[in-house]
Amino acid sequence: MIDIKKDLPEIFEDFAENRQNSFLKVREVKENDNPLIGVFCKFFPQELAIAIDGTAVSLCSTSDETIADAEKDLPRNLCPLIKSSYGFAITDKCPFFYFSDLVVGETTCDGKKKMYEYLAETKPVHVMELPNKQSKEGLVLWEKEIYKMIDVLEEYFGRKITKEKLEEAIKIKNAERTAVKDFYEIMKNDEIPVSGLELWHVLNGITFEFDKRAVPKQLKDLKEKIFSENEKITGKPRILITGCPIGGATEKVIEAVENHGGVVVAYENCGGAKAIDRNVEEDTGDPIRAIAEKYIEIGCACMSPNPNRMDLLNRIVDQYKVDGVIDMHLQACQPFQVESLKIKRFANNEKNIPYISIETDYSQSDIGQINTRVAAFIEMI
Amino acid sequence: MYFIGIDIGSTASKVAIRGKIIDEFVIPTGWNSKETALHIKNKLLKDFNINVLKDDSIIISTGYGRVSVPYSQKQITEITCHGCGIREQFDYDLCTIVDVGGQDTKVINLKDGFVDDFLMNDKCSAGTGKFLEIMANRLNITLDELFELSNLGEKIKISSMCTVFAESEIISLMGEGEKIENIASGIVDSVVVKVAQLVKRQGIQGDMILTGGLSTNKFFNKYLSEELETKINSYSKGRYAGAIGAALIAEDKYKKRGRV
Ligand code: SF4
Ligand code: SF4
Numbered sequence: 001m002i003d004i005k006k007d008l009p010e011i012f013e014d015f016a017e018n019r020q021n022s023f024l025k026v027r028e029v030k031e032n033d034n035p036l037i038g039v040f041c042k043f044f045p046q047e048l049a050i051a052i053d054g055t056a057v058s059l060c061s062t063s064d065e066t067i068a069d070a071e072k073d074l075p076r077n078l079c080p081l082i083k084s085s086y087g088f089a090i091t092d093k094c095p096f097f098y099f100s101d102l103v104v105g106e107t108t109c110d111g112k113k114k115m116y117e118y119l120a121e122t123k124p125v126h127v128m129e130l131p132n133k134q135s136k137e138g139l140v141l142w143e144k145e146i147y148k149m150i151d152v153l154e155e156y157f158g159r160k161i162t163k164e165k166l167e168e169a170i171k172i173k174n175a176e177r178t179a180v181k182d183f184y185e186i187m188k189n190d191e192i193p194v195s196g197l198e199l200w201h202v203l204n205g206i207t208f209e210f211d212k213r214a215v216p217k218q219l220k221d222l223k224e225k226i227f228s229e230n231e232k233i234t235g236k237p238r239i240l241i242t243g244c245p246i247g248g249a250t251e252k253v254i255e256a257v258e259n260h261g262g263v264v265v266a267y268e269n270c271g272g273a274k275a276i277d278r279n280v281e282e283d284t285g286d287p288i289r290a291i292a293e294k295y296i297e298i299g300c301a302c303m304s305p306n307p308n309r310m311d312l313l314n315r316i317v318d319q320y321k322v323d324g325v326i327d328m329h330l331q332a333c334q335p336f337q338v339e340s341l342k343i344k345r346f347a348n349n350e351k352n353i354p355y356i357s358i359e360t361d362y363s364q365s366d367i368g369q370i371n372t373r374v375a376a377f378i379e380m381i
Numbered sequence: 382m383y384f385i386g387i388d389i390g391s392t393a394s395k396v397a398i399r400g401k402i403i404d405e406f407v408i409p410t411g412w413n414s415k416e417t418a419l420h421i422k423n424k425l426l427k428d429f430n431i432n433v434l435k436d437d438s439i440i441i442s443t444g445y446g447r448v449s450v451p452y453s454q455k456q457i458t459e460i461t462c463h464g465c466g467i468r469e470q471f472d473y474d475l476c477t478i479v480d481v482g483g484q485d486t487k488v489i490n491l492k493d494g495f496v497d498d499f500l501m502n503d504k505c506s507a508g509t510g511k512f513l514e515i516m517a518n519r520l521n522i523t524l525d526e527l528f529e530l531s532n533l534g535e536k537i538k539i540s541s542m543c544t545v546f547a548e549s550e551i552i553s554l555m556g557e558g559e560k561i562e563n564i565a566s567g568i569v570d571s572v573v574v575k576v577a578q579l580v581k582r583q584g585i586q587g588d589m590i591l592t593g594g595l596s597t598n599k600f601f602n603k604y605l606s607e608e609l610e611t612k613i614n615s616y617s618k619g620r621y622a623g624a625i626g627a628a629l630i631a632e633d634k635y636k637k638r639g640r641v
Contacts, residue, residue, distance in 0.1 A: 348498075354497075354498065359503060368445065369485070369501075372445065372458050372459070372460075372485075372501075373501060375458045376458040376459075376460035376461060376496070376499060379457060379458060379460070379461040379496070380460075380461070380495070380496045380497070380498075380499075
């Protein structure tokens with residue numbers, strides 16, 4: 001076993017404390033002989049990991065530290081999320097990847113799909129086939145894929161996934177999702193006790209809490225604390241961020257908003273509302289079907305068409321009294337870039353609020369331009 | 382009372398004074414925008430007898446160097462300032478402004494005097510003033526000469542998207558003995574087409590108005606209006622639009638609430 005604290009790559013020292021602690025916790029998971037499953041996408045049903053007393057951890061990386069390494073194998077004009085994640089994987093710089101027993105991918109965008117083929121050369125990788133459409137046929141395929149995933153997990157880890165285990169896991173995840181939702185809904189208030197960046201750090205940090213049962217109480221306590229102690233933010237233009245997964249290097253977009261007089265009140269992206277919006281139906285007698293139904297409904301741009309993203313955006317704009325929409329795209333991300341016109345039309349024509357799309361990558365070279373764009377956008381509101 | 386707008390762009394810094402004096406001037410930005418700001422301060426004192434630290438003056442800075450003006454009371458982006466700056470010259474219930482800047486090209490839709498929407502070029506410098514500048518340097522001529530020449534030549538297609546590659550394309554064209562008029566025409570056309578694409582993507586609303594450094598260039602106006610098939614208004618003070626806008630905003634804000 002490596003001494004994690006000492007061997008941590010320098011970059012991690014700057015990471016949020018929560019994440020750093022989780023590097024230590026991840027070792028605990030391993031020492032207790034529990035399965036660790038590395039995942040790349042919100043479509044992976046986390047209940048399956050819980051049902052084998054294991055943990056699913058996100059391997060999506062958001063720093064440009066390892067992009068140069070990735071570019072030895074991957075084309076340069078690929079989305080930075082794919083390059084960064086792959087780079088962390090092949091250089092052993094990500095403890096999560098390092099300790100993952102099994103990596104699970106999904107057939108979402110083409111870049112990721114093809115990247116998994118190379119990843120499989122260094123780690124055991126299983127790819128779930130995700131349909132392109134949230135149709136009846138799509139649901140049938142997705143349900144089958146979940147059955148297959150269960151077989152793989154049972155065989156790989158020598159543990160049984162029973163119906164009872166799944167029902168229990170559903171309840172644990174539902175409670176967690178409900179708690180997270182309840183927490184970020186503080187931003188619906190006119191007077192909010194945290195900035196958008198602080199909210200983001202909580203949302204992000206919580207995904208690295210491996211004891212899912214502990215999340216509701218932690219968040220409840222935190223909520224009480226910030227409401228009683230923090231100064232309230234009020235009267236600022238209220239911004240919604242949507243688009244590609246945000247975080248790490250792209251927190252520069254959140255900072256640009258909040259340094260220029262706005263406040264980010266909602267994130268529709270993965271890590272925000274997108275995956276948490278719906279719960280799995282409990283006690284249906286067919287937990288696998290219930291899980292399939294929930295996860296397939298995630299409004300990701302990889303789905304075509306993608307009405308659920310619009311539906312969620314629509315609700316968020318109303319409920320959070322959103323004054324402007326920022327659609328953040330990672331360079332070379334086709335699904336979200338092509339979909340941006342729809343989001344613009346929706347914001348401008350249906351909701352009558354300004355919209356801007358910001359294309360960026362994990363470098364810091366465009367901070368000046370992003371600041372100008374975002375500042376002008378906020379001046380417009 | 383003086384209301385002063387300072388627009389520090391990537392190549393030129395523009396200053397507009399409103400209030401007791403009405404005037405504008407421009408100086409090159411140089412390497413260091415902090416020093417440019419100091420220069421401007423001295424020039425205001427020397428030429429206009431305005432001591433920005435002592436006299437009653439409200440200063441708003443804009444442009445990419447807007448944060449480097451230590452004596453400005455407020456910073457506002459060039460998008461908002463350009464929008465406001467054309468007010469002196471035009472009535473604008475509804476209009477679309479194109480500003481081809483050194484670093485960025487912007488298309489701004491105005492409605493009832495407010496910025497309604499805007500679009501900027503992406504990271505690369507194709508379709509910006511920088512592109513023209515680099516190419517003119519490469520041909521060893523001035524920007525004005527580039528346009529004069531372009532008017533005499535026949536367009537040849539510059540196919541590279543990237544400034545660096547376009548530059549090598551031009552070098553090889555020169556090597557092949559292509560006429561300089563034709564190369565100049567190709568260079569200008571490449572920028573015109575890129576700017577027009579940006580305008581089309583944003584959509585024209587009402588009148589079109591050209592601001593920024595190229596606004597008084599009759600050739601550029603002609604080519605762009607041909608490409609867009611629409612009349613484009615120019616403005617003799619177009620390059621000062623950002624600075625004037627900043628000064629006008631300062632005046633507005635001061636009159637409304639006594640501060641900026
Ligand atoms: S954006 Fe789509 S593909 Fe990417 S992690 Fe989220 S759900 Fe998965
Ligand atoms: S950001 Fe876009 S290109 Fe990158 S992994 Fe997600 S969907 Fe694929």
